[in-house]
Amino acid sequence: MSDIKAILSKVPLFKQLPDEAVTLLSECAEEVSFEAETQILTEGAMASTFYVVKSGEVSLQVQQPQSIPLVIQTINGNSLLGLSWISPPYQWSFDAIALDKVEAVEFHAACVREKLQAHPEYGFLIMQSILGVFLERLQATRTRMLDIYGVTKEVIPGD
Amino acid sequence: MISANQTSATIADSINEPEASPFVPLPYKIVNKHHDTQDIATITIEPVDKAIPPYKSGQFNMLTVYRVGEIAISISSPPTSGKRIVHTIRDVGAVSHALFNLEIGDVIGVRGAFGTDWQTDEPGDADYLVVAGGIGLAPLRGAVVELAEKVAARHNVNLLIGAREPAQMIYETDMKRLEQMGVKVYKTVDMADSGWKGSVGLVTELIEKAVFDPKNTKALICGPEVMIRFTARKLIEFGIAAESILVSLERNMQCGVGLCGHCQLGPYLICRDGPVFPWAPPVKDLLSQKER
Numbered sequence A: 001m002s003d004i005k006a007i008l009s010k011v012p013l014f015k016q017l018p019d020e021a022v023t024l025l026s027e028c029a030e031e032v033s034f035e036a037e038t039q040i041l042t043e044g045a046m047a048s049t050f051y052v053v054k055s056g057e058v059s060l061q062v063q064q065p066q067s068i069p070l071v072i073q074t075i076n077g078n079s080l081l082g083l084s085w086i087s088p089p090y091q092w093s094f095d096a097i098a099l100d101k102v103e104a105v106e107f108h109a110a111c112v113r114e115k116l117q118a119h120p121e122y123g124f125l126i127m128q129s130i131l132g133v134f135l136e137r138l139q140a141t142r143t144r145m146l147d148i149y150g151v152t153k154e155v156i157p158g159d
Numbered sequence B: 001m002i003s004a005n006q007t008s009a010t011i012a013d014s015i016n017e018p019e020a021s022p023f024v025p026l027p028y029k030i031v032n033k034h035h036d037t038q039d040i041a042t043i044t045i046e047p048v049d050k051a052i053p054p055y056k057s058g059q060f061n062m063l064t065v066y067r068v069g070e071i072a073i074s075i076s077s078p079p080t081s082g083k084r085i086v087h088t089i090r091d092v093g094a095v096s097h098a099l100f101n102l103e104i105g106d107v108i109g110v111r112g113a114f115g116t117d118w119q120t121d122e123p124g125d126a127d128y129l130v131v132a133g134g135i136g137l138a139p140l141r142g143a144v145v146e147l148a149e150k151v152a153a154r155h156n157v158n159l160l161i162g163a164r165e166p167a168q169m170i171y172e173t174d175m176k177r178l179e180q181m182g183v184k185v186y187k188t189v190d191m192a193d194s195g196w197k198g199s200v201g202l203v204t205e206l207i208e209k210a211v212f213d214p215k216n217t218k219a220l221i222c223g224p225e226v227m228i229r230f231t232a233r234k235l236i237e238f239g240i241a242a243e244s245i246l247v248s249l250e251r252n253m254q255c256g257v258g259l260c261g262h263c264q265l266g267p268y269l270i271c272r273d274g275p276v277f278p279w280a281p282p283v284k285d286l287l288s289q290k291e292r
Ligand SMILES: Cc1cc2nc3c(=O)[nH]c(=O)nc-3n(C[C@H](O)[C@H](O)[C@H](O)COP(=O)(O)OP(=O)(O)OC[C@H]3O[C@@H](n4cnc5c(N)ncnc54)[C@H](O)[C@@H]3O)c2cc1C
Pocket: A150, A151, A152, A153, A154, B060, B071, B072, B073, B074, B075, B088, B089, B090, B091, B092, B093, B094, B095, B096, B097, B135, B138, B139, B249, B250, B251, B252, B253, B275
């Protein structure tokens, strides 16, 4: 088994996938690392790669005029970094900055898209795994919007 | 019980002294006060005369602000801190506002200690995951100090804290001391700018960072009930047994001793059967249902 395939088969996100699906992914992937403060993704740029973060933490940020950037979310070990490569216009919506040294697996998006189309039986399973990440992030975002740490307003019947 | 080294004067005192009534507040003086955030303050109190009986981490007191009212507030000091007790108060309404505004030297009434506890007096041989959301760290503070003292040298003790924003983090000065004692502290907030160097996201996302053996881990959770539900489910996904998870719940209270029924949750009175419960039915199911 190639090194990269061995790494991918241990990532929880891909653990349920059949061996053939992991092989397809590994053919489009390589190991990379980023020093702290490196800008990994840039808002508006082509989403030609995406990553599985193995260690370290990445901050997803949005620039705001005349102020310091806002952090949307931080991404750490075993998580997927970059989702905009999946559908057109293949452009990043946020900046991604390494908060500390980051070890990751980099995927070449065009290569992955080609493999998914050429092998729909595995393509579906791979997309199902990635959809799980979308769902989890959507639910987390909705929960954060609830402001659960705020003061609960007591509901008095009839009010 | 009278011990052998008591003097005749103290023996006479203890014979004449009636048992502290759970209905009569004992006067305590504020000896220290610290503002944690804009709307959260931590006070240290000590008895003016008689003290409440010994307590355990996770229990609560009923605090009276004279001429204003009485509310339930968790004990935030570990049981080892003697007669001094620490309480952390968030200013949300009439009584908590009055408590929040008291100063060093002011006197309040204290009844307690009431309710069930985190069982950290006998923590056993296990890793610990302590998960706190917002002011939910207050009922856990004593337990974390106990775990730092009794467990951290032998097992992993992880403290996972979630808050709305960095300025809402409480006990910042405690954290350094806990880390020195071997507790691994992880923090996350719902929103921040890039000046914040911790994580941004749900407190459940910190579980991935924590170091623990799921087969031998006990978890303590306190915070808003939505957060308790999500965290307990996530811990079970990570392989922690439901019976190893304890949660602390809150309801409006009046008597604090199981008489008035104000704090009812299904078949339970939270002041008597809680506030700390195992994450098991029916508590687990009651938390997912709309209360009527
Ligand atoms: C076992 C137990 C332990 C507690 N420990 C602590 C503690 O350590 N520190 C602390 O600050 N509080 C704690 N509380 C909550 C505290 O008792 C309430 O905040 C208090 O009763 C509010 O009374 P009040 O008169 O200030 O406000 P009220 O006038 O009764 O309420 C004002 C507003 O605050 C809301 N509110 C009431 N309680 C809460 C709450 N718990 N969380 C969010 N919003 C609320 C009400 O719905 C209302 O909208 C605890 C409660 C229980 C049952």
